[in-house]
Amino acid sequence: MCDMNGKTEKKKRFAEGMCFSKMFWIFLFGCIFGAYWEEILNLVVHYHFHHELVWQLRRGVIWGPLSPVYGMGAVIMIGLLGRKKRPDWQTILYGALLGGGFEYLISFLQETFLGTVSWDYTNEFLNINGRTTIPFAIVWGLLALALIKIFYPAISSIIESLPVTFGKFVTRVLVVLVAFDFVISWGALVRQLFRHNGFPPITIVGEFFDTHFPDEVLKESYTNMVVIEVDK
Numbered sequence: 001m002c003d004m005n006g007k008t009e010k011k012k013r014f015a016e017g018m019c020f021s022k023m024f025w026i027f028l029f030g031c032i033f034g035a036y037w038e039e040i041l042n043l044v045v046h047y048h049f050h051h052e053l054v055w056q057l058r059r060g061v062i063w064g065p066l067s068p069v070y071g072m073g074a075v076i077m078i079g080l081l082g083r084k085k086r087p088d089w090q091t092i093l094y095g096a097l098l099g100g101g102f103e104y105l106i107s108f109l110q111e112t113f114l115g116t117v118s119w120d121y122t123n124e125f126l127n128i129n130g131r132t133t134i135p136f137a138i139v140w141g142l143l144a145l146a147l148i149k150i151f152y153p154a155i156s157s158i159i160e161s162l163p164v165t166f167g168k169f170v171t172r173v174l175v176v177l178v179a180f181d182f183v184i185s186w187g188a189l190v191r192q193l194f195r196h197n198g199f200p201p202i203t204i205v206g207e208f209f210d211t212h213f214p215d216e217v218l219k220e221s222y223t224n225m226v227v228i229e230v231d232k
C-alpha cells in the first residue's frame with residue numbers, strides 16, 4: 001500500500017512483537033496446553049498402573065481449563081529466551097534452569113502462602129526438596145526448545161493475523177474474564193487457608209467464599225491439591 005508520495009506504508013498488524021497483547025495470548029495458550037497436558041499425562045499414567053481410563057481435571061483455577069503455572073512458564077521462557085537466536089543446547093539448558101527454578105518457586109510459594117501442595121516429588125529420582133527434579137527440569141528444557149523453535153513462531157503468526165479491531169476487543173474481554181477467574185480462585189484458596197487455621201469469616205467476602213467455595217467445591221477443581229494439616 002502506498003501513500004500520496006509513493007512511499008510504501010506498512011500495514012498495521014495486531015499484537016506485533018512481544019507486546020502485552022501477544023504475551024497475554026501466549027499465556028492463555030500455555031495455560032490451556034498445560035491443563036490438557038497434565039490431564040492426558042495423568043490419564044496415561046493411571047491406565048498404565050491401574051488398567052482403567054480415568055479423566056481427572058488438572059487446572060489452577062475454578063473455572064476453565066487453565067493452568068497458570070504453564071502459562072507463566074511460557075511467557076517467561078519466550079520473554080527471556082525468544083529474543084535472540086542461540087544454539088539448541090543453550091536453549092535446553094536455560095529452559096531447564098528456568099522451568100525447574102520456576103516450578104520450585106511456585107511450589108514453595110503455594111505451600112508457604114496457601115498451606116497446600118499440588119505436587120510432591122520426594123520419592124522421585126534426583127528430586128530437589130520434593131519441589132522439582134533434575135529429569136523434569138530436562139523435560140522443561142526440551143519443552144522450551146519446542147516452544148521457541150516451533151510453537152511460538154506458529155502461534156505468533158496466528159495471533160498477528162487477527163484483524164486489529166477484533167483482536168483488541170477480544171483481548172480486552174478475555175483479560176477481564178481471566179482476571180476475574182484468578183481473583184475468585186485465589187481468593188477462595190486464601191480463605192480456605194484461614195478456615196483450616198480456625199479463623200471464622202469476619203467480612204461479607206469471607207462469608208461469600210465459605211458459602212460458595214467450601215472445601216468440597218475446591219476439591220472438585222483442584223483434584224491434585226493437598227491441604228497441609230496444621231497443629232491446633
